[in-house]
Amino acid sequence: MTQTTLSLIPDFDLSARNTMALQARSRFGLVLDAPEEVPATFVLAAERGLPLRILGGGSNVVLSAEFDGITAIIAFKGRRIIEETADHVLVEAAAGEVWNDFVAYTVEAGFGGIENLALIPGTVGAAPVQNIGAYGAEIADVFESLTGYDSVTGEITTFSREMCGFAYRDSVFKQQAGRYVVLSLRLKLPKPWQPNLGFAGLSELAGRDDLTPAMVMAQVIALRQSKLPDWRVTPNAGSFFQNPIVNPASVEPILAEFPKAPNYTQPDGRLKLSAGWLIEQSGLKGFAMGPAGISERHALVLINRGGASADDISALAGHIKATVKARFGVELHQEPVLL
Numbered sequence: 632m633t634q635t636t637l638s639l640i641p642d643f644d645l646s647a648r649n650t651m652a653l654q655a656r657s658r659f660g661l662v663l664d665a666p667e668e669v670p671a672t673f674v675l676a677a678e679r680g681l682p683l684r685i686l687g688g689g690s691n692v693v694l695s696a697e698f699d700g701i702t703a704i705i706a707f708k709g710r711r712i713i714e715e716t717a718d719h720v721l722v723e724a725a726a727g728e729v730w731n732d733f734v735a736y737t738v739e740a741g742f743g744g745i746e747n748l749a750l751i752p753g754t755v756g757a758a759p760v761q762n763i764g765a766y767g768a769e770i771a772d773v774f775e776s777l778t779g780y781d782s783v784t785g786e787i788t789t790f791s792r793e794m795c796g797f798a799y800r801d802s803v804f805k806q807q808a809g810r811y812v813v814l815s816l817r818l819k820l821p822k823p824w825q826p827n828l829g830f831a832g833l834s835e836l837a838g839r840d841d842l843t844p845a846m847v848m849a850q851v852i853a854l855r856q857s858k859l860p861d862w863r864v865t866p867n868a869g870s871f872f873q874n875p876i877v878n879p880a881s882v883e884p885i886l887a888e889f890p891k892a893p894n895y896t897q898p899d900g901r902l903k904l905s906a907g908w909l910i911e912q913s914g915l916k917g918f919a920m921g922p923a924g925i926s927e928r929h930a931l932v933l934i935n936r937g938g939a940s941a942d943d944i945s946a947l948a949g950h951i952k953a954t955v956k957a958r959f960g961v962e963l964h965q966e967p968v969l970l
Contacts, residue, residue, distance in 0.1 A: 649694050651866045651939070653693065682701070687704075692968050742822075750856070756814070777789070884960070
């Protein structure tokens with residue numbers, strides 16, 4: 632497929648293509664319906680001398696009001712079971728698949744492994760970039776490989792788990808933002824299935840003889856819905872800050888004041904703190920700055936209260952970082968990408 636088959640959409644409206652519902656426009660837009668169109672898009676952008684950015688479901692971004700370039704939407708879909716053996720099932724999904732739909736597809740087929748990651752917004756292609764995680768699980772746990780386009784070499788490459796450099800909410804795709812475009816993802820789901828119930832709210836399911844992946848998924852969905860505002864009702868980008876991982880010495884003053892402050896020992900001896908707890912203890916839950924605010928339901932979620940811009944969200948995020956730093960001496964790092 633060549634770039635001549637691609638039709639640029641002028642004055643591309645992105646207001647309905649980001650979960651924060653920020654008013655945003657791009658000089659040109661493209662909706663890519665096949666992975667073969669990705670390389671052609673980079674060729675087209677180079678020929679036009681325009682910057683290019685790739686967007687999936689718009690769930691982990693803060694979009695600027697105007698982008699003087701091309702915004703390409705990954706919309707190609709498809710999912711299938713590659714193989715099933717006595718000890719695993721290999722499943723594949725195209726990058727444009729809605730992540731939660733893919734989770735439901737595997738669970739409905741009777742396979743467990745990603746049910747703890749249900750209801751995370753966004754697409755399959757975005758999942759490995761952020762190494763998405765929730766309720767004691769992350770995508771790296773079941774990752775097999777992915778196919779991606781390297782815009783530097785112009786090659787389509789298969790990435791093994793080791794090549795991805797997965798870490799907490801991190802990967803080589805995030806570290807080298809803009810270079811790679813995920814085209815499809817393969818996950819290796821374990822058999823027999825063992826439920827991951829270590830997270831609070833899931834442990835009550837332990838010991839049930841009739842437990843299924845569908846039951847765990849339903850519990851995860853119920854927990855998320857009870858805690859987090861629905862982006863379709865209250866526009867948001869989910870968890871806005873990463874849980875900070877710090878040296879034990881940094882936590883000592885916090886524990887001296889709050890002995891029950893949530894903290895979790897990491898394999899390297901450092902401690903993971905709860906960003907939401909830090910924000911709430913800083914008195915910011917429900918706080919607002921004009922059209923941007925912090926959810927009253929969860930201190931980790933920044934919301935568009937109506938008419939907010941990227942500048943409004945960034946100003947609020949900066950205030951939160953400064954307040955938490957002054958109160959606890961801990962640096963918060965933003966998850967959503969500013970585009």
